[in-house]
Amino acid sequence: MAQRWAWAEVDLQALRRNVEAIVANTTTHTVWAVVKADAYGHGAVECARVALDAGAIGLCVALVDEGVTLRRAGIAAPILVMSEQPPEQHRHLVGNGLIATVYNSESIAALGATAEDMNIVCSVHLKVDTGMHRAGVAPSNAVARAREVLNHPWLSLDGVFSHLATADDASRNDVTESQVRAFAAVLNDLKDADIEVEHRHLENSAGALRHVAEVLRLECRVGIAMYGIAGDAASNSFGSPVGVQLEPAMSLKAKVSHVQVLEAGEAVSYGLRRPLASRSTIATVPLGYADGVRRALWERGEVLIGGKRRRFAGVVTMDQVLIDCGADSVQVGDDVVLLGCQGPEEVSANEWARLLGTIGYEVTCGISARVPRTYLR
Ligand SMILES: Cc1ncc(COP(=O)(O)O)c(C=O)c1O
Known part of the structure; x- marks a missing residue:
């Protein structure tokens, strides 16, 4: 691919x-x-x-x-x-x-x-x-x-x-x-x-x-335990404590593909739904709902850039999302983590699941075939 x-x-x-x-x-x-x-x-x-x-x-x-x-x-x-x-x-x-x-x-x-x-x-x-x-x-x-x-x-x-x-x-x-x-x-x-x-x-x-x-x-x-995800998203557990420590096997990653600095009051993506409260750096990230980044994540979901949690600046589109990086400077090519760890921060499949009212199983099954899989051996 x-x-x-x-x-x-x-x-x-x-x-x-x-x-x-x-x-x-x-x-x-x-x-x-x-x-x-x-x-x-x-x-x-x-x-x-x-x-x-x-x-x-x-x-x-x-x-x-x-x-x-x-x-x-x-x-x-x-x-x-x-x-x-x-x-x-x-x-x-x-x-x-x-x-x-x-x-x-x-x-x-x-x-x-x-x-x-x-x-x-x-x-x-x-x-x-x-x-x-x-x-x-x-x-x-x-x-x-x-x-x-x-x-x-x-x-x-x-x-x-x-x-x-x-x-x-x-x-x-x-x-x-x-x-x-x-x-x-x-x-x-x-x-x-x-x-x-x-x-x-x-x-x-x-x-x-x-x-x-x-x-x-x-x-x-x-199944799910092998992939390092707890079956019950709400409690992020298997219903009661178990004797194993599991690690999520999948991370969803991308690189920033475009950067703009927009003024307070401007808005991005379809519907121009959420005007910026202050001048902000907006990072475009080339993953969207056709890749399994569900549209409903835009309201409360977060991604990691520069080791920090960042909010979506506007609605998720089919192929790209727009991330509000506030006053921080971001470059094209910077690493983005949508699922997984960056520095001290982690976004888990069960975090998405809780935001979406679903289970971690549906999150990883939903990462579509057009997202290439790479393997750390
Ligand atoms: C019949 C059957 N057995 C086992 C499993 C594995 O379940 P889990 O992923 O919760 O371990 C499934 C998953 O849906 C299943 O349908």
């Missing part, structure tokens, strides 16, 4: 330290690294390699294409596609040796037929809905659905899993506890039915770091 004066810098050493700390701090030290959505915007191939090297046992994606991208990069580790996929995708899934998730009979039959046709045994994890009610077989049908998989000679039942709905909200521990109980009951039902499954996983980042299912000695699927 051609160089532009704006980029997302991903610190792969920070990612590695995060994964190592997570692996060390989870109940069975058995972590699947969630790298869907291009590793939450961080770059799936690079992050997957580092996560595996730092101790993850496998990878999780949302789409077949995401798994295929990893395979094409030469990654041979187990890759779980975490929900059922359209039958048209099954050949791709099976042919690339991805692990399928199933919960409906139709999907099991269609996947099995494709695997048989291709002469390839397809590894399968059964997803159970223990209370999130997004996808999965009801606990009462889990054994029957597992048998459907087992009865198909071209499918191999290698895992059973579920997903937590409120793990990063300590005020909803009752929900998490009920999901853990429901999952434990499913594991017991499978055992009573003499069905053995190698991989059993339930916890996400918050669940794993808070050890919510410790007694069950499960594997876990960790």
